[in-house]
Amino acid sequence: MLSFKKVLTLVAVFAALTCFFYLGLSKLADKKLPKSNDRTSKINQSEKKRKKTQVKLVALGDSLTQGVGDTTQNGGYVYLVKQVLEKRLDATVVTENYGKAGDRSDQIMKRLQQQETQQNALKKANVITMTVGGNDLMQTLQKNFNSLSSNQLASFMPTAQRTYSHKLDELLRTIRSYNSHAPIFLYTVYNPFYVYFPALTQLQKYTEQWNMIAQQKTAKNKNVYVVNVEKRLSEGQYYDHGSTLKETTVTDYNNLSGQKLSKILSNQKEKNNYLSPADHFHPNLKGYKYMAAKLYQVMIKHKEKWLKEGG
Template identity: 50%
Template sequence: MRINGKKIIRYILGVCCLAFLIGSGFFLASRSGHLKNESTVSKSISRQTRKAHSQKISLVGLGDSLTFGQQDPTNRGGYVYLIKQKLQKNYDVKVTTHNYGKTGDRTDQIQARLENDPAMQKQVSEADVITMTFGGNDLMQVLQNNFQLLFNNKLSSIMPQREKQYQQKVESLMQTVRHYNPAVPIFVISVYNPFYVYFPTVTALQKYTDQWVELTKKMVTAQPRVYFVNVNQRLSQGQYLGKNQTELKKQSKMNLENLSSQEIEQTLNDHHEKNVYLSSNDHFHPDLKGYRYMTDQLYKVMMAHRTTWLNSETTKR
């Protein structure tokens, strides 16, 4: 039998080419799958690495009932809890909070607690961020002790001296905090007038609240790495902020000094004069809506100064 050499060679070459193509296809498919697996594993490792290297932030809240979270219906600690959740939701961070708010504390009482509580001192010294609320009980003390002067429009005769005393207390408190932690950013949240919506014609209440807020702002922002969070207008005026308040004042049952305690309570419970940012239980402290507003304002100021507490390599979620 005659053998055609050229045909055999072409046949062998054809088989080899086919085998090569099939083999190449299998290799590429396998390689592709292998690369996909590598990619999946790589992403998984990356996520685990990010989680393991998330920035850890210790946030310490110092202050009065607003830091404590009085009237927070969730009983989780008001804005201190909420700011933790907001930061962890938006950034690759692990936030630990320590809440040292105490209902009823004046500025000097907050300082005394810090000076006499070693555990509190330790947490403040190790904090990456400090938030503070103070001044509200100081102002309430002045108003309560001089109620008659307030409604006779003579409170101006004593306010300069009371403001000077308050200023000294704030300076002393801030010095004490800085003694334990000289460098970290401090965010101070303002007071507000909880009675405005209920008694809008008592303009002296808002006048002296505004002065107290401005005095606090002036004192704290004069210090390095201390930032002011102003919640006064919204929490004072509630849903009436930016609206015509003539009708609100017409509806008011003032004159307050002529009302009995029962009539005052009825006014506070009047749905038409209710401040939706404050608790209906005591008409004084924020409700959940109010604490969320405080948290949003705090977050904005923290973001404006994030280089003081957030690592540059920390990523957004």
């Protein structure tokens, strides 16, 4: 996703919302054991190694896959879900992270088509994860920023949604050309400015519509599953209290000048405690932990698709 400095510049010039949318087993060797027991021990070790769960996870996408906003700089949800899988499944987990900040769906596909390392990684994967769509949505809003406040953007969105749906189809087909069997876990996008402008229902409506496209792919494409993080990452600690937030918020977009808006968004204290105060846009460590937890929940529901002993 775009850096906040670039987003802030757009906000200052075009007012508020052009910046929308867009975080082995040790060897046992006891030579003192009797030979008979030593042979039994070796057999038991061999059985354990055969039963050890093997998970090869390849992550594709934008800045949320790259892990922008994760202060530990370990790689966001990709690193965190690896820890969860290894702990809860006693698994050997290998991850490869191909996230790149700012990439739209077509750019993610282009990198995949051009990079043999990604292609080879996908061929060996038994789990594929992806964050995509936020930058596509942002591009649409930037191109039509003059229409947002007057609600005329509704006339442009159907075409934009069809274009994105087509690009996402192409991306999924490209992934399947390298791996036809591994389940794909596709994250939803979210509205990072919801807690600042909850009264701007157009933003949330378009976010939800964008996510409907991802939902549609689960019906159209076999073995594709949505990981829904929209509401929690949009609403943060105000989750399920949107009506109260709308009544109490004082940051009304319509009454803010560009200067006042810049001051609000440059505040080093983030109002949404699941997002990074560095840019008010990407998840912080808490946000990425939530993303990893949700991914694990969905993965376990479909574990028969990827969880194989000794796989």
